[in-house]
Amino acid sequence: RLSSTKELLLNAEKGGYAIGAFNVYNLEGVEAVVAAAEEEQSPAILQIHPSALKLGGIPLIACSFSAADQASFSDEYVALSNIALKLWNWTYVPITVHFDHGNSKQELVEALEMGFDSVMADGSHLPFEDNVLYTKSISSLAHAKDILVEAELGRLSGTEDDLTVEDYEARLTDVNQARVFIDKTGIDALAVCIGNVHGKYPASGPNLRLDLLKDLYALSSEKGVFLVLHGASGLSVELIKECIARGVRKFNVNTEVRKAYLDSLSSPKKDLVHVMASAKEAMKAVIAEKMHLFGSAGKA
Numbered sequence: 001r002l003s004s005t006k007e008l009l010l011n012a013e014k015g016g017y018a019i020g021a022f023n024v025y026n027l028e029g030v031e032a033v034v035a036a037a038e039e040e041q042s043p044a045i046l047q048i049h050p051s052a053l054k055l056g057g058i059p060l061i062a063c064s065f066s067a068a069d070q071a072s073f074s075d076e077y078v079a080l081s082n083i084a085l086k087l088w089n090w091t092y093v094p095i096t097v098h099f100d101h102g103n104s105k106q107e108l109v110e111a112l113e114m115g116f117d118s119v120m121a122d123g124s125h126l127p128f129e130d131n132v133l134y135t136k137s138i139s140s141l142a143h144a145k146d147i148l149v150e151a152e153l154g155r156l157s158g159t160e161d162d163l164t165v166e167d168y169e170a171r172l173t174d175v176n177q178a179r180v181f182i183d184k185t186g187i188d189a190l191a192v193c194i195g196n197v198h199g200k201y202p203a204s205g206p207n208l209r210l211d212l213l214k215d216l217y218a219l220s221s222e223k224g225v226f227l228v229l230h231g232a233s234g235l236s237v238e239l240i241k242e243c244i245a246r247g248v249r250k251f252n253v254n255t256e257v258r259k260a261y262l263d264s265l266s267s268p269k270k271d272l273v274h275v276m277a278s279a280k281e282a283m284k285a286v287i288a289e290k291m292h293l294f295g296s297a298g299k300a
């Protein structure tokens with residue numbers, strides 16, 4: 001590959017901005033990220049969740065890897081990739097492919113074999129010591145291939161309007177635990193839980209602990225680890241900026257792009273080609289806006 005996720009995040013750290021990692025599910029999704037990245041001259045991460053991989057299989061991977069760049073496709077995909085590049089006139093922008101929320105060693109081993117540029121070993125549902133062991137085992141495998149490893153500490157909720165204060169607090173990333181976790185696992189990127197949630201935020205709005213983020217950034221800077229924020233859909237311009245100022249270098253965006261896709265389908269024109277093209281444009285618009293907000297636009 002011409003670019004690595006590590007290099008993208010290092011540049012973001014130096015420049016004080018963040019990279020968007022956009023979950024993709026199909027061709028239109030991949031095209032939307034590439035088109036936005038080209039137009040905005042922005043680095044980007046194509047992010048594939050295990051459920052997306054199950055749906056899209058090898059075509060989704062081939063398409064994503066083609067997009068990532070044409071320099072180092074694995075041999076199996078080279079012919080397909082060259083055709084894709086020719087048909088869609090893709091030019092080079094720094095794009096990498098990340099495996100999101102790897103919940104089992106088996107699927108992570110497969111992801112490493114497939115040639116993802118970075119992986120998330122998600123052991124956040126496990127007790128602390130088990131999360132350490134799980135994450136550490138993936139780190140060793142990934143680092144042997146020079147692949148960046150992201151892991152999560154704390155527990156990210158879905159939208160639960162009625163979390164008690166105790167429940168909310170219990171799920172946050174603990175700084176002292178994070179220190180031990182980073183030391184024991186050797187991870188490169190830490191996904192933090194500071195009140196961020198997947199999907200929609202409760203009606204009362206996001207309740208992000210920016211003070212905690214500041215402390216986590218002090219730790220991550222000391223350790224040379226990048227901070228990641230999942231659940232970026234639904235965060236205001238102001239909150240995103242506060243998070244970048246406190247060290248977030250990768251934002252995961254899924255729901256807002258999916259919503260743009262679905263909303264575009266309600267257009268009255270039901271011609272398939274039109275539907276596909278407008279779905280792509282709708283996703284691209286959301287992605288391009290995030291690239292500006294994250295500060296990655298113009299950094300390709």
Ligand code: 13P
Pocket residue numbers: 023100101197198199200229230231232233234252253254255256
């Ligand atoms: P959102 O769906 O809230 O954007 O979260 C995305 C995410 O964290 C993917 O890993």
Ligand code: G3H
Pocket residue numbers: 023049100101198199254255
């Ligand atoms: O990380 C989350 C997965 O990509 C699924 O996201 O909760 O928006 O479906 P979702």
Ligand code: ZN
Pocket residue numbers: 101198230231252
């Ligand atoms: Zn996530």
Ligand code: NA
Pocket residue numbers: 197198199200201230231232233234235255
């Ligand atoms: Na969210």
